[in-house]
Amino acid sequence: xxxxxxxxxxxxxxxxxxxxxxxxxxxxxxxxxxxxxxxxxxxxxxxxxxxxxxxxxxxxxxxxxxxxxxxxxxxxxxxxxxxxxxxxxxxxxxxxxxxxxxxxxxxxxxxxxxx
Amino acid sequence: xxxxxxxxxxxxxxxxxxxxxxxxxxxxxxxxxxxxxxxxxxxxxxxxxxxxxxxxxxxxxxxxxxxxxxxxxxxxxxxxxxxxxxxxxxxxxxxxxxxxxxxxxxxxxxxxxxxxxxxxxxxxxxxxxxxxxxxxxxxxxxxxxxxxxxxxxxxxxxxxxxxxxxxxxxx
Numbered sequence: 001x002x003x004x005x006x007x008x009x010x011x012x013x014x015x016x017x018x019x020x021x022x023x024x025x026x027x028x029x030x031x032x033x034x035x036x037x038x039x040x041x042x043x044x045x046x047x048x049x050x051x052x053x054x055x056x057x058x059x060x061x062x063x064x065x066x067x068x069x070x071x072x073x074x075x076x077x078x079x080x081x082x083x084x085x086x087x088x089x090x091x092x093x094x095x096x097x098x099x100x101x102x103x104x105x106x107x108x109x110x111x112x113x114x115x
Numbered sequence: 116x117x118x119x120x121x122x123x124x125x126x127x128x129x130x131x132x133x134x135x136x137x138x139x140x141x142x143x144x145x146x147x148x149x150x151x152x153x154x155x156x157x158x159x160x161x162x163x164x165x166x167x168x169x170x171x172x173x174x175x176x177x178x179x180x181x182x183x184x185x186x187x188x189x190x191x192x193x194x195x196x197x198x199x200x201x202x203x204x205x206x207x208x209x210x211x212x213x214x215x216x217x218x219x220x221x222x223x224x225x226x227x228x229x230x231x232x233x234x235x236x237x238x239x240x241x242x243x244x245x246x247x248x249x250x251x252x253x254x255x256x257x258x259x260x261x262x263x264x265x266x267x268x269x270x271x272x273x274x275x276x277x278x279x280x281x282x283x284x285x286x
Contacts, residue, residue: 018252020248023248
């Protein structure tokens with residue numbers, strides 16, 4: 001019966017893993033990138049405007065270079081120790097998140113600019 | 116198990132898991148998933164769970180390892196994330212081990228999942244952003260896979276060393 005219990009456990013864990021997908025907002029176009037540092041909104045950028053830009057976000061812990069290009073946003077450079085934010089790639093669909101935990105920087109894609 | 120024997124065992128296991136942790140830090144990241152790791156240090160946790168007589172000894176070992184590892188490099192933030200993942204993972208594994216019918220890879224698989232779940236939980240609380248939960252499908256899946264692998268290796272190591280038997284007798 002050990003194998004059966006193991007498969008049940010696996011199924012339960014997989015189910016728990018995919019649970020957040022149910023709460024993913026629908027992609028209705030007009031996505032906004034909301035950049036927060038330590039919980040405070042730093043910038044809100046409409047991704048559908050077609051304007052490309054690159055800027056630096058200064059945080060008390062360090063700096064991140066953020067690039068907006070072709071309706072997608074990415075962290076292209078960071079002086080954090082793990083570089084997880086850079087390796088996260090680009091975000092463009094509502095629900096996508098890029099986090100730089102050491103700098104407490106968070107880029108969330110939302111389907112509306114608020115809150 | 117005499118106090119001296121227990122102290123020696125715990126010290127060796129802490130050292131071993133610390134070496135594993137530091138070794139893993141030197142390896143290039145094998146995954147393209149942000150934040151996912153193999154969890155080599157958890158290999159020692161699983162082996163300790165099956166070779167030490169009491170779960171509280173494993174708890175001791177884990178907290179010491181996380182504390183020393185964070186002091187060597189990482190700092191308070193890393194300490195918080197490691198502790199969140201490590202304790203939830205150990206809790207889940209101890210709970211499952213006390214129930215009949217779960218193999219070592221299965222228990223380690225749950226441990227891997229809850230390790231990443233715990234780290235994500237700490238991240239959600241620290242960053243105050245529930246949106247981070249959208250990482251769970253990838254991180255949870257990775258935890259299941261790496262946990263299972265670590266469990267397979269642990270089971271092999273335990274069989275080769277036949278630790279389980281020896282410790283039960285010493286108890």
